[in-house]
Amino acid sequence: MRILAALLVCLALPAGAEVALDLPVGSVETARVLDDPGRYRLPTGQYTIDRQPAKVLEGRVLTRAWRTPPETSDTLSLLQLIRPQLAQAGYETIFECETAGCGGFDFRFNTTVLPPPQMQFDLTDFRALTARRGTNAPEYLSLLISRSARGGFIQAIDVAPGGARDIPLAPPERPAPPEAAAADTPGAVMTQLTNAGRLILPKVRFPEGSQTLDEEAVLSLQPLADALSANPGTGIVLVGHTDNAGTLTANIALSRSRAEAVRRVLVERYGIDAARIEAEGAGYLVPLRPNTNDENRAANRRVEAILR
Incomplete structure (x- = not known):
């Protein structure tokens, strides 16, 4: 340089x-x-x-x-x-x-x-x-x-200097997932992305082992697509997640496929420039809840939008 x-x-x-x-x-x-x-x-x-x-x-x-x-x-x-x-x-x-x-x-x-x-x-x-x-x-x-x-x-x-000292540390608590209403409008989407840097797509959920979006999930992406259309300088990274069933390698691949499925909908159905959206997978490494019951595992099978 x-x-x-x-x-x-x-x-x-x-x-x-x-x-x-x-x-x-x-x-x-x-x-x-x-x-x-x-x-x-x-x-x-x-x-x-x-x-x-x-x-x-x-x-x-x-x-x-x-x-x-x-x-x-x-x-x-x-x-x-x-x-x-x-x-x-x-x-x-x-x-x-x-x-x-x-x-x-x-x-x-x-x-x-x-x-x-x-x-x-x-x-x-x-x-x-x-x-x-x-x-x-x-x-x-x-x-x-x-x-x-x-x-x-x-x-x-x-x-x-002026008070530096060691304090015992503990892992930070993970923020509670946003309510579904937080993604109902383009303005709310941009507010969440700007303030928190991330947005859990509340209606994008997957059966165990699946990477397919149902029609409700596809329609729920409209506010995110509208927010991206209204803010052409904004880019996002879609990060897919899984529950803890199976190996880490398999879950990384599955979570990336889930993020790619959302990316395809935003590009092909809603017309967002593909260059503005990346897709990655975190597997089961970032759970919202402990994978101890069916409800928690279902909540962990998700996709998040991260402000790029």
């Missing part, structure tokens, strides 16, 4: 509260939120089957985000640009990962991410870095880099 010049991004805060970054020319700051005092769960490792390793910090928390020009949207190149700047500022990397190595879908939804349009997030291409400087009163920085058709997106969260 060719960087024509650099844009100095800095703000006069107390020493250590913010690291100044040189970003590609044409970069635009999209967000700046200062919480003092603030609290932040700093990711410290890859998402595992049931938890996101993290360190809970309290202090001066500054959250920033930038959009870089489309020609500078390669996530590895952006990381290679920023990484030495952090080292020069005295930061030591304590965790770094890329997409699947971070934990993919689960890492994204167990980590603080600003909502679009401030921070666009591609579940298939993102990088994360956690760094620390100092020992007696260490400062921390969490970096997320992703992209969209509009360009590269960078989020940096700086935590300065």
Whole structure:
């Protein structure tokens, strides 16, 4: 990636509260939120089957985000640009990962991410870095880099001294699934996607082992299709899910087929541009409920729309 010049991004805060970054020319700051005092769960490792390793910090928390020009949207190149700047500022990397190595879908939804349009997030291409400087009163920085058709997106969260401490962690509770009424209108669909980043398609349900949509499910996709038509710059990732019957490999394939079935309806019946919709499968790795009875297993056989 060719960087024509650099844009100095800095703000006069107390020493250590913010690291100044040189970003590609044409970069635009999209967000700046200062919480003092603030609290932040700093990711410290890859998402595992049931938890996101993290360190809970309290202090001066500054959250920033930038959009870089489309020609500078390669996530590895952006990381290679920023990484030495952090080292020069005295930061030591304590965790770094890329997409699947971070934990993919689960890492994204167990980590603080600003909502679009401030921070666009591609579940298939993102990088994360956690760094620390100092020992007696260490400062921390969490970096997320992703992209969209509009360009590269960078989020940096700086935590300065002022109350950093270790707090026992537990897996976060999964949000209750949205009610069916939440997807009844295009406006409600966009509100849910914008505020939560995800929308469970409430009437898209499958018999065990099936990937076929009935007519009720097809008709229920009208509000989502209308929302996409009214917002041509919006893209989504459809993520299919299964219950826990069968092997993980088979369920990953089945869940992806369920997402593809929804994608075909949106493209072929409702006329949405295929390039705006991706289809992925999570198998049984992200259940809404424990797979302990028929009702719970039926709820887990679903498709979610994720804002891209």
